[in-house]
Amino acid sequence: MGDTIEIKKGLAGVTADRTAVSKVNVETNSLLYRGYPVQELASTQPFESVVYLLWHGDLPSKVQLKDFMRRERVQRALDPAVVAVIDGLSEAAHPMDVVRTAVSVLGADDADAWNNEPEAVSAKALALFAKLPTVVAHIQRRHRGLEPIAPRNDLGYSANFLWMTFGEEPDEVARKAFDVSMTLYAEHSFNASTFTARVVTSTLSDYYSAVVAAIGALKGPLHGGANEAVMRTFDEIGAPANVVPWLEDALEHKRKIMGFGHRVYKRGDSRVPTMKAALDTLVDHYGRADIAEMYAALESEFVSRKGIYPNLDFPSGPAYHLLDFDTDVFTPIFVASRVAGWTAHIQEQLADNSLIRPLSAYDGVAERHIDGYVADKAAREAMTRREELAG
Numbered sequence: 117m118g119d120t121i122e123i124k125k126g127l128a129g130v131t132a133d134r135t136a137v138s139k140v141n142v143e144t145n146s147l148l149y150r151g152y153p154v155q156e157l158a159s160t161q162p163f164e165s166v167v168y169l170l171w172h173g174d175l176p177s178k179v180q181l182k183d184f185m186r187r188e189r190v191q192r193a194l195d196p197a198v199v200a201v202i203d204g205l206s207e208a209a210h211p212m213d214v215v216r217t218a219v220s221v222l223g224a225d226d227a228d229a230w231n232n233e234p235e236a237v238s239a240k241a242l243a244l245f246a247k248l249p250t251v252v253a254h255i256q257r258r259h260r261g262l263e264p265i266a267p268r269n270d271l272g273y274s275a276n277f278l279w280m281t282f283g284e285e286p287d288e289v290a291r292k293a294f295d296v297s298m299t300l301y302a303e304h305s306f307n308a309s310t311f312t313a314r315v316v317t318s319t320l321s322d323y324y325s326a327v328v329a330a331i332g333a334l335k336g337p338l339h340g341g342a343n344e345a346v347m348r349t350f351d352e353i354g355a356p357a358n359v360v361p362w363l364e365d366a367l368e369h370k371r372k373i374m375g376f377g378h379r380v381y382k383r384g385d386s387r388v389p390t391m392k393a394a395l396d397t398l399v400d401h402y403g404r405a406d407i408a409e410m411y412a413a414l415e416s417e418f419v420s421r422k423g424i425y426p427n428l429d430f431p432s433g434p435a436y437h438l439l440d441f442d443t444d445v446f447t448p449i450f451v452a453s454r455v456a457g458w459t460a461h462i463q464e465q466l467a468d469n470s471l472i473r474p475l476s477a478y479d480g481v482a483e484r485h486i487d488g489y490v491a492d493k494a495a496r497e498a499m500t501r502r503e504e505l506a507g
């Protein structure tokens with residue numbers, strides 16, 4: 117019987133549900149958030165507007181944006197109890213584990229955590245969205261033995277994120293490149309972490325549990341963890357001249373080249389040109405032609421040998437490096453952005469919920485029994501019922 121069942125390994129090609137949040141169109145190599153091409157959003161809208169769009173379905177009016185930004189800005193500070201938990205963790209803990217723990221603590225401290233009404237979830241989401249940059253900046257500074265810097269209410273989301281991390285107001289090139297990356301990372305239909313959030317939500321668990329689980333899924337190097345893995349590749353290669361020998365060795369040893377390939381896009385990731393352009397502005401700004409050369413060499417060598425194209429993590433990794441983030445803080449930055457998409461999907465799942473529970477085809481050993489076992493009444497009844505059902 118098992119032989120006749122078609123298994124879609126990794127659910128590849130399976131359409132699991134409908135969504136109105138975003139459309140990944142492989143044929144046209146496009147990505148729409150609530151109908152808008154992501155490139156248009158990245159070049160014309162601040163990240164806060166994009167988050168509003170994902171959560172409310174439409175771009176905000178000036179008044180709505182002002183109100184959204186005001187409500188975000190006043191919730192940026194962390195409760196001392198959350199800071200104490202973060203500071204109590206080992207300094208060797210991976211920043212993704214620290215972020216995951218911080219979200220768990222925020223959930224445990226929220227007396228309204230179980231409330232899944234749309235307004236309650238929106239309130240939790242906005243508070244979390246406001247606090248995640250503070251958590252990430254805190255982790256980055258702690259890594260460098262530096263005191264945390266309090267959020268500033270007079271700065272927009274991205275400028276404040278960089279301010280809290282580095283203690284300097286970013287110039288416009290840095291702020292814009294970072295803001296673009298946040299928009300591009302915000303949402304991507306049923307990717308593994310979003311699907312995880314939807315699975316958890318489908319059990320009617322709470323918002324924080326869904327986000328914590330999604331962070332766990334994003335951490336893996338086949339998903340969000342690839343942005344830091346890309347930078348480790350650049351570090352390992354060291355200089356543009358080393359790209360070819362490094363790649364030949366990697367291919368010979370059947371290593372995955374991080375930042376390349378995608379489950380859905382097979383001819384290139386729709387977001388890469390926009391992020392590559394943002395990376396180029398940083399390369400020019402910081403005078404780091406070596407990064408651009410390494411990027412170009414690795415891309416052309418790998419594409420020509422394998423026909424596998426870069427995904428968004430390929431330009432984002434070096435961009436965050438040029439902005440001076442430590443490599444293991446790259447994926448937490450992704451969390452701060454993707455919480456926007458997770459939230460939209462959690463709300464969508466709650467609005468029309470059905471428990472997500474696929475089937476499995478058993479291919480273990482055939483039924484067997486414990487030596488000397490004498491069936492009791494319940495077991496005899498179960499066996500009779502099985503025989504009846506089997507006809």
Ligand SMILES: CC(=O)SCCNC(=O)CCNC(=O)[C@H](O)C(C)(C)COP(=O)(O)OP(=O)(O)OC[C@H]1O[C@@H](n2cnc3c(N)ncnc32)[C@H](O)[C@@H]1OP(=O)(O)O
Pocket residue numbers: 126337338339340342371372373374375376377378379380424427428429
């Ligand atoms: C934001 C994001 O999450 S984007 C994704 C980030 N992840 C990465 O960059 C990690 C590297 N990439 C990969 O591991 C894969 O391309 C994935 C996981 C993203 C997609 O995987 P799948 O859709 O399952 O493709 P699959 O792994 O089956 O790849 C098909 C073939 O291409 C090869 N391949 C795919 N990506 C790569 C890669 N980056 N390096 C080397 N070979 C690759 C596979 O080994 C496989 O070869 P085979 O048929 O000889 O076994």
Ligand SMILES: O=C([O-])CC(=O)C(=O)O
Pocket residue numbers: 301303304306307308339378379380427428
């Ligand atoms: O869609 C995917 O599978 C992975 C991805 O690019 C994302 O989550 O941004």
